[in-house]
Amino acid sequence: MEMPAPDAKIMAKKAMLVNRLMQVLPKDAVIHDEFETRAYECDALTAYKCPPLCAVLPATTQEVADVLKICHEEEVPVVPRGSGTSLAGGALPTADCVILGVAKLNDVLETNYDDRYIRVQTGRTNLSVTGAVEEQGFFYAPDPSSQLACAIAGNIAMNSGGAHCLKYGVTTNNLLGVTMVQMDGTVIEIGGAHLDAAGYDYLGLICGSEGQMGVVTEATLRILRKPEGARPVLIGFDDNEVAGACVADIIKAGVLPVAIEFMDRPVIRATEAFAQAGYPDCEALLIVEVEGAPQEIDSQLAKITAIARKHKPVELRESTSAEESAKIWLGRKSAFGAMGQINDYMCLDGTIPVSELPYVLKRIGELSKQYGLDVGNVFHAGDGNMHPLILFNANKEGDLELCEALGADILRLCVEVGGCLTGEHGVGIEKRDLMYDQFTPEDLEAQMKVKDVFDPKWLLNPAKVFPLTATQTRRARLSN
Amino acid sequence: MMTPDSEHALAEAVASATSPIRVQGGGTRLIEQVDGDVLSTTGLSGITLYEPGSLTLVAKAGTPVAQIEAALAAENQRLPFEPMDHRTLLRTTGTPTIGGVVATNASGPRRIQAGACRDSLIGVRYVDGQGTIIKNGGRVMKNVTGYDLVKLMAGSYGTLGVMSEVSFKVLPGVETSATLLLHKLDVSGAVDALSKALGSPYEVSGAAQCLVKGITALRLEGFEESVSYRLAQLRNLLVEYGDMEELHGEASEALWLANRDMKHFSGVEGDIWRISVKPSDAPAVVASMPTATNVFLDWGGGLIWAVVPQGTDVRTPMGRISGHATCLRGSAQTFPPEPPVMAALSEGLRAQFDPRGILNQGVMG
Numbered sequence: 056m057e058m059p060a061p062d063a064k065i066m067a068k069k070a071m072l073v074n075r076l077m078q079v080l081p082k083d084a085v086i087h088d089e090f091e092t093r094a095y096e097c098d099a100l101t102a103y104k105c106p107p108l109c110a111v112l113p114a115t116t117q118e119v120a121d122v123l124k125i126c127h128e129e130e131v132p133v134v135p136r137g138s139g140t141s142l143a144g145g146a147l148p149t150a151d152c153v154i155l156g157v158a159k160l161n162d163v164l165e166t167n168y169d170d171r172y173i174r175v176q177t178g179r180t181n182l183s184v185t186g187a188v189e190e191q192g193f194f195y196a197p198d199p200s201s202q203l204a205c206a207i208a209g210n211i212a213m214n215s216g217g218a219h220c221l222k223y224g225v226t227t228n229n230l231l232g233v234t235m236v237q238m239d240g241t242v243i244e245i246g247g248a249h250l251d252a253a254g255y256d257y258l259g260l261i262c263g264s265e266g267q268m269g270v271v272t273e274a275t276l277r278i279l280r281k282p283e284g285a286r287p288v289l290i291g292f293d294d295n296e297v298a299g300a301c302v303a304d305i306i307k308a309g310v311l312p313v314a315i316e317f318m319d320r321p322v323i324r325a326t327e328a329f330a331q332a333g334y335p336d337c338e339a340l341l342i343v344e345v346e347g348a349p350q351e352i353d354s355q356l357a358k359i360t361a362i363a364r365k366h367k368p369v370e371l372r373e374s375t376s377a378e379e380s381a382k383i384w385l386g387r388k389s390a391f392g393a394m395g396q397i398n399d400y401m402c403l404d405g406t407i408p409v410s411e412l413p414y415v416l417k418r419i420g421e422l423s424k425q426y427g428l429d430v431g432n433v434f435h436a437g438d439g440n441m442h443p444l445i446l447f448n449a450n451k452e453g454d455l456e457l458c459e460a461l462g463a464d465i466l467r468l469c470v471e472v473g474g475c476l477t478g479e480h481g482v483g484i485e486k487r488d489l490m491y492d493q494f495t496p497e498d499l500e501a502q503m504k505v506k507d508v509f510d511p512k513w514l515l516n517p518a519k520v521f522p523l524t525a526t527q528t529r530r531a532r533l534s535n
Numbered sequence: 536m537m538t539p540d541s542e543h544a545l546a547e548a549v550a551s552a553t554s555p556i557r558v559q560g561g562g563t564r565l566i567e568q569v570d571g572d573v574l575s576t577t578g579l580s581g582i583t584l585y586e587p588g589s590l591t592l593v594a595k596a597g598t599p600v601a602q603i604e605a606a607l608a609a610e611n612q613r614l615p616f617e618p619m620d621h622r623t624l625l626r627t628t629g630t631p632t633i634g635g636v637v638a639t640n641a642s643g644p645r646r647i648q649a650g651a652c653r654d655s656l657i658g659v660r661y662v663d664g665q666g667t668i669i670k671n672g673g674r675v676m677k678n679v680t681g682y683d684l685v686k687l688m689a690g691s692y693g694t695l696g697v698m699s700e701v702s703f704k705v706l707p708g709v710e711t712s713a714t715l716l717l718h719k720l721d722v723s724g725a726v727d728a729l730s731k732a733l734g735s736p737y738e739v740s741g742a743a744q745c746l747v748k749g750i751t752a753l754r755l756e757g758f759e760e761s762v763s764y765r766l767a768q769l770r771n772l773l774v775e776y777g778d779m780e781e782l783h784g785e786a787s788e789a790l791w792l793a794n795r796d797m798k799h800f801s802g803v804e805g806d807i808w809r810i811s812v813k814p815s816d817a818p819a820v821v822a823s824m825p826t827a828t829n830v831f832l833d834w835g836g837g838l839i840w841a842v843v844p845q846g847t848d849v850r851t852p853m854g855r856i857s858g859h860a861t862c863l864r865g866s867a868q869t870f871p872p873e874p875p876v877m878a879a880l881s882e883g884l885r886a887q888f889d890p891r892g893i894l895n896q897g898v899m900g
Binding site: 168172214227243245249251253254255256258259262263264280281282303306307308310311348350354355406409410435440476477478479481486490493494495497499501502504505506507508509520 | 586610654663667676685813873876887900
């Protein structure tokens with residue numbers, strides 16, 4: 056993945072820049088030692104690494120504003136960083152950038168159960184937002200797999216989803232307000248605790264903008280009352296296509312499960328070897344979870360199992376207790392770890408129309424054979440968000456490149472059938488150069504024009520989202 | 536009046552325009568006088584794609600809302616956000632279009648549970664102020680590829696582009712709906728009861744209060760047995776608020792249709808305001824409008840509809856309460872003035888999307 060060459064003028068003024076940053080931040084909040092900056096050289100897309108010029112860890116919105124003001128004056132790029140769990144390289148530094156980490160901004164500022172919101176600093180982790188309200192029976196709905204570690208700042212930047220978004224939506228559907236610092240240091244307030252913010256939908260625009268419009272330091276999030284209970288059913292099929300048809304029939308029947316997860320044979324086998332969840336050895340497994348009071352769960356599961364039986368499942372296991380539920384989820388939740396045990400893998404994130412599921416799975420199988428790399432599929436079937444896992448050997452010459460080429464072909468396939476490159480991980484650097492497969496030059500230009508408004512100097516999170524060829528003129532204009 | 540019959544013709548019409556354009560769907564949601572030649576999207580009509588199994592519907596912008604709702608109903612599905620019909624409130628006639636719903640982000644009582652129009656909108660195609668055709672989003676419900684201009688277009692009142700096609704995530708319809716009514720609560724008591732219900736696990740999909748009649752209404756939807764279970768639970772939860780009454784089936788549906796379209800304000804004289812605050816601020820907002828002749832709370836108190844004597848200033852008395860007030864009918868400025876830094880961003884966006892400043896001039900500032 057190509058990154059622009061670092062700007063020699065910026066590299067040359069590191070000492071002066073560090074000095075200026077130390078005037079507005081405590082000394083230990085400016086990390087400039089070449090050894091220590093290595094801690095920030097990559098995010099969860101570990102194939103790409105580059106230590107930044109320096110990293111800063113501001114503890115207040117004012118400190119964030121001070122840092123950005125200095126970087127704006129000095130025309131130094133800034134890469135905002137939440138917890139560094141991006142799978143798309145969203146927080147990958149450039150050698151001439153300042154990493155702005157929000158890890159010290161982790162306070163809960165306000166909880167209001169009557170009006171059902173919580174206001175937090177954005178360095179707080181996703182799971183600890185729910186942690187702050189669960190004693191009162193509430194939760195924060197978006198639940199990305201990395202929720203133990205990932206920060207709300209990164210969730211907002213990438214518009215993160217999770218397993219339960221079929222019912223509860225993704226980050227953008229649960230975000231009520233933000234405090235955001237613009238690149239020139241201006242602090243803006245958008246929305247609040249009320250449901251619809253005034254004027255243009257800036258919240259919608261900022262959410263998912265991958266840290267390229269500003270640094271969000273505080274967020275007001277919608278919290279919901281926990282359902283009385285939840286229970287899954289495990290359904291095994293001999294055929295991917297039949298499993299896909301079963302998903303469509305469940306949805307058409309008017310049942311809205313809180314999650315419909317799908318695993319194919321390679322993933323089932325790997326997780327079974329790893330976690331012994333007691334999964335049957337079959338072609339496709341569905342985990343369908345419903346919520347509500349005990350009798351509601353019973354009646355919903357009855358509807359679902361009746362539909363499933365029409366598709367002649369090889370296994371149908373309805374959970375009747377918390378232990379059985381945990382066992383059903385055990386395999387799914389350890390799927391990524393299990394795949395990691397057997398190999399290095401790359402996790403893709405394309406979304407497809409649910410109706411295209413059987414065709415896409417068949418094509419992925421063919422592409423896998425063509426490239427000679429195994430692919431496992433585990434994903435959110437209800438919303439069509441696929442997560443093909445391509446297995447490769449990072450120590451084998453050329454394997455990463457082969458894996459990336461297969462990944463690109465699979466993502467092009469997703470676009471071809473009416474879907475998109477990324478459903479919840481973001482573009483980052485990973486899918487940047489595939490954007491022309493989904494968008495026309497005019498479509499991308501319209502998006503870049505928004506960036507022009509928020510960050511006219513194009514300093515925030517450079518070389519992400521848009522193909523380098525698309526941003527060439529803008530970057531050239533600025534380096535002169 | 537220009538009525539292009541294809542996206543291409545729409546792009547041509549905008550590109551060749553030499554004077555301001557007034558963008559219009561069915562013309563039922565006019566909240567601002569706009570100068571210019573009318574550019575109607577009614578020539579762009581029809582459902583382009585509907586896949587019930589994928590919960591996805593795509594339609595051209597000028598498609599009548601009624602046509603979309605009928606197609607969905609035939610498969611027992613629906614638009615989750617329950618789009619409001621503005622005709623009663625604004626005394627307009629004509630046929631509401633789906634493009635108009637999106638342009639105004641029109642959302643009904645179910646917004647508290649299922650989100651607003653912008654939350655269900657997953658894709659747009661539009662023509663910008665220079666006549667360029669742009670697409671954003673698509674037809675899948677999880678999509679973070681590039682910036683989300685879909686949400687930006689929702690509620691932009693035709694000032695950033697003219698929509699040609701819109702895509703939605705839809706949801707299954709429900710077997711039944713029921714309403715629990717509480718009586719004689721004042722505004723504080725009502726908001727209190729509504730908050731208690733909305734903070735319960737019983738999935739309330741409507742929470743409203745008609746102040747004039749002193750009726751508080753809570754809606755439950757779903758499968759028959761689930762609704763009756765939750766109704767019983769809700770009754771227990773709210774026992775301290777006095778006598779209760781239940782509405783079922785058609786009676787329940789008729790009430791929420793009236794709430795959705797604000798039929799309670801049918802024929803009223805005076806100015807009509809729509810105020811968005813957090814629910815617990817509703818009593819203070821209501822107290823700040825002593826001359827109001829009719830007040831209706833939706834969204835658990837977070838949305839306040841008010842009728843006030845002509846020319847009454849509603850914004851200033853709200854003081855420091857966080858939120859905003861829109862004047863839907865009356866002589867006051869429709870939208871609240873933006874703080875200077877936000878106004879500069881909005882101006883910047885308009886300059887990028889519509890550099891000639893010809894689309895619905897002045898509507899959003």
